[in-house]
Amino acid sequence: MRIAVLVKEVPDSYGERRLNLTTGLADRQASDKVLDEITSRAVEAAVSHAESAEGVEVALVTMGPESAEATLRKTLAMGADSAHHVLDPELSGADMTLSAEVLAAVLQRIGCDLVISGDVSSDGTGGVIPTMIAERMGAAHATSLDTLAITDSTVTGQRESYGGTLTVEAQLPAVVSVTERLPDARFPGFKGIMAAKKKPLETYTLADLGIDPAADVPRSIMLSVTESPARTAGEKINDEGDAGKKLAEYLTEKKLV
Amino acid sequence: MAEQKILTYLPVLPSGELMGSAAELLGAAAQLGTPVGVIVTTPGVSQAAAESAGELGAATVYVAEHEAVGTTLTEPTVNVFTTAWESVSPEAVLVPNDIDGRDLAARLSVRTHSAIAADVVGVHRDEEGIVAHHSVYGSTFTTESATTHGTLIVTLREGAVDHRGQAVTPEIHRVELGELSPHAASITEFSASAEASTRPDLRGAPTVVSGGRGLGSAEGFALAEQLADALGAGLGASRAAVDAGYAPHSLQVGQTGVTVAPDLYIALGISGAVQHLAGMQTAKTVVAINKDPEAPIFDIADMGIVGDVFEVVPQLIETLKGQNS
Numbered sequence: 001m002r003i004a005v006l007v008k009e010v011p012d013s014y015g016e017r018r019l020n021l022t023t024g025l026a027d028r029q030a031s032d033k034v035l036d037e038i039t040s041r042a043v044e045a046a047v048s049h050a051e052s053a054e055g056v057e058v059a060l061v062t063m064g065p066e067s068a069e070a071t072l073r074k075t076l077a078m079g080a081d082s083a084h085h086v087l088d089p090e091l092s093g094a095d096m097t098l099s100a101e102v103l104a105a106v107l108q109r110i111g112c113d114l115v116i117s118g119d120v121s122s123d124g125t126g127g128v129i130p131t132m133i134a135e136r137m138g139a140a141h142a143t144s145l146d147t148l149a150i151t152d153s154t155v156t157g158q159r160e161s162y163g164g165t166l167t168v169e170a171q172l173p174a175v176v177s178v179t180e181r182l183p184d185a186r187f188p189g190f191k192g193i194m195a196a197k198k199k200p201l202e203t204y205t206l207a208d209l210g211i212d213p214a215a216d217v218p219r220s221i222m223l224s225v226t227e228s229p230a231r232t233a234g235e236k237i238n239d240e241g242d243a244g245k246k247l248a249e250y251l252t253e254k255k256l257v
Numbered sequence: 258m259a260e261q262k263i264l265t266y267l268p269v270l271p272s273g274e275l276m277g278s279a280a281e282l283l284g285a286a287a288q289l290g291t292p293v294g295v296i297v298t299t300p301g302v303s304q305a306a307a308e309s310a311g312e313l314g315a316a317t318v319y320v321a322e323h324e325a326v327g328t329t330l331t332e333p334t335v336n337v338f339t340t341a342w343e344s345v346s347p348e349a350v351l352v353p354n355d356i357d358g359r360d361l362a363a364r365l366s367v368r369t370h371s372a373i374a375a376d377v378v379g380v381h382r383d384e385e386g387i388v389a390h391h392s393v394y395g396s397t398f399t400t401e402s403a404t405t406h407g408t409l410i411v412t413l414r415e416g417a418v419d420h421r422g423q424a425v426t427p428e429i430h431r432v433e434l435g436e437l438s439p440h441a442a443s444i445t446e447f448s449a450s451a452e453a454s455t456r457p458d459l460r461g462a463p464t465v466v467s468g469g470r471g472l473g474s475a476e477g478f479a480l481a482e483q484l485a486d487a488l489g490a491g492l493g494a495s496r497a498a499v500d501a502g503y504a505p506h507s508l509q510v511g512q513t514g515v516t517v518a519p520d521l522y523i524a525l526g527i528s529g530a531v532q533h534l535a536g537m538q539t540a541k542t543v544v545a546i547n548k549d550p551e552a553p554i555f556d557i558a559d560m561g562i563v564g565d566v567f568e569v570v571p572q573l574i575e576t577l578k579g580q581n582s
Contacts, residue, residue: 013512014531022398038513050390082317096373097366119356122512123394126310126375127354128412131331131363134440141363142330142442144356156445159356163270166448168330170442180513181506218407220372223388225400231557238550239564247544248580250560256464256521256542257488257577 001055001172002150003046004107005080006117006130007062009071012201013122025093025224026123033067035075038118043180046116047079047186049150054172054202057081063102065227069201075145076196077188084110090213092208095220096124098213100132102248105209108137114155118143130177140170146181261290263348266361267310267318271327272445273302275309277458278353280422283314284352284442285380285413287422289387292365294318294427297334307429314422319344321432328415331440332419333434338365340432347408349380349387354412362410369493372404378417395512395535414516416460422576454492459508462491464521465540467510469533470497471526471547471566478503480570481525487574493517493537495527511536525566529554 011017011031018030043060050056052168060075062068063086071097072083085100107115115134120127134141145157145168155176156169170176188196206213235250237243252256263286265417268276279294282435286292294315296306300322319341323467325333330489338361340348350365352358354376366373374389381388387409391400403409459465466488468481478498485492494504499507512532522540527533529545537543538557545558546566555561 011394011474013395016531018398019393019398019400033564060505094373100363100367113501120513124375126412127359128363128366128373128375131360132367135364135367138440140330140440140442141360161357161447162268162276163272166330166444167446168442169329169445174442178508217370218372219405220374220402220409221400221405223403225393225398227398228396228539231543233556233561234559236550236555236558236563239562239569241568242475242572243546243562243564244569244574245576246571247546247560247569248576249564251521251544251577252580 001114002057002059002112003049003116004041004059004110004112005043005046005112006103006115007043007072007075008036008039008118008121009033009062009064009068010121010123017123019225021115021225021227024225028065028067033071035071036118036179038120038122039181041180042116042118043075043080044185045080045148045178045182048119050079059084059112060087061103061106061110063099071195072201076190076199076201077118077192078186079159079192084204086204086209088206094213096126096128097217098110099217100129100136102206102209102211103109103129104133104136105211106204109209113172113254114150117175117176117177119179124215130175134175137173137175138173139173142168142170143177145176146177147240148178148182150253258504261348262345263290264292264293264295264341264345264350265315266334266352267294267296267306267357268297268353268355268357269306271299271449273298275304275306276353277354277461278312279310281416281418282351282353282413283310283422284420285418286379288420289349289380289382292422293341293345295338295349296320297326298322302322302551306426311427312424314425315427316425316461317430319430319432319433321470323434325434325437327447328444329437330444331357331386332437332443334361335364335368336435336437336440337432339368340435342369350410352410352412354414358412362412368410368412371408371410373410373412374402376413376414378414379409380411392539396539415516416458453462456485457491458516459491459493459515463519464488464490465493465517465519466490466525467493467495467527468498468504468525469495469527470501471505471528472498475503480566484523484525484570484574487577491519495533524554524569527554528552529557540550
């Protein structure tokens, strides 16, 4: 069985992140580029299953700029078998419709039984791409799973729903996404890093996948981008035994209590 | 020109009671045109939900009841929603930005060839159509988006819209469930959550009290609960407090948790990692209490107190009680 993991390189959310105020695109110089933390949990889920079962292969799939190749190599070091990178200048600023079309196309090209993704990326915060891919591939979806169990023919897990927790089960092929309640990722060892250098990493263009980014379909477009004014520090006092009283005064004066 | 229809997914509890997000979804729909609701339930519980939807502003409600709602994931809702879509030709579709809402939006987007605006915090109309507002990178930037043409599908961030619709007596249409796609996951079990807390929902509460690692233990976290209850506030927690097991994951405020924008945010023993700030920095007033004078939370706090939360907070609660009596 082949498991594909959707990999996303993002600006590091532990540091400053910026948008370019002219283009509205991510300012790639402003931040360190890292593997999205939730992606690393998806990779961990796939790799740990591959270690515990016979004949399971893990393929990493991403679309992104050239820098994503380094992120793919680092992620291969966690124990995946191959990587697949859609790289095309026409993908700059792609909306979710185009992103899902591209990812579904490359997944269908490489062939897979199960797709695992993070539930919501830390930069786009959309959380819709996995199910959009499932719809395009004619597969079931089981998203935002807090637990995950994989067999040769099914995938099961629990997810939050209105008023309680659901246990869901999908027949493969299926697309699942996982939450940060799944185990944290392993730290790749020296052996993994050396092995990753020799693993296959294939690059695709939109033409390779037969996708026309200028097709006349509805697209989401950005109309404006504004930087929010930065917050500044206000009053700061040291507690000298009466700070609770002073805070009560402050809140009362500002009519906040 | 006839009023444009805004088709709105209204999620319900298994009992048939509408989820809290219904009010803001119908409120946002009312800002754009005529709100039309869609309610999909298991048999026997939809009538009350449909009437409540009218009270929240739904002029028309499409209602379907079916056993499959309890056994098949997402697909029954997509099916009914598609029927309603064909009847009303909506200008926009609004769904909650929660797990079920996102799945519905994703399936509909591909099936109907429509663009999605995700994690939207507000909407308005200009001369060219509907504009969605986004809050990006932990509210550091604000952007606006639109679709080039066709119906816009919006996933609306919970707690972000204050506008409310006006009560009407809704026209109720019963819809039959069509044939379901075989590519759907099964629901094999449902376990109801323990009785919900009586505190206001974190997402929409005007005041939020959050506790961090500085509270030291699950027992220490009770201090945040006491202050929240004294103020009638929603309760939150930093990721560090959640990871340490002081508070459940559902309370996590920050990049990977809930984003809040209350009038007053009180941070107890929270250092203020960038990922936490991403979830609360649009609060109108921020108060921070922390014993570390160098804690980054003080850089964004309107009122910062360097001190021991276990001394300052009990005195605050006592003083406020005294004022109220």
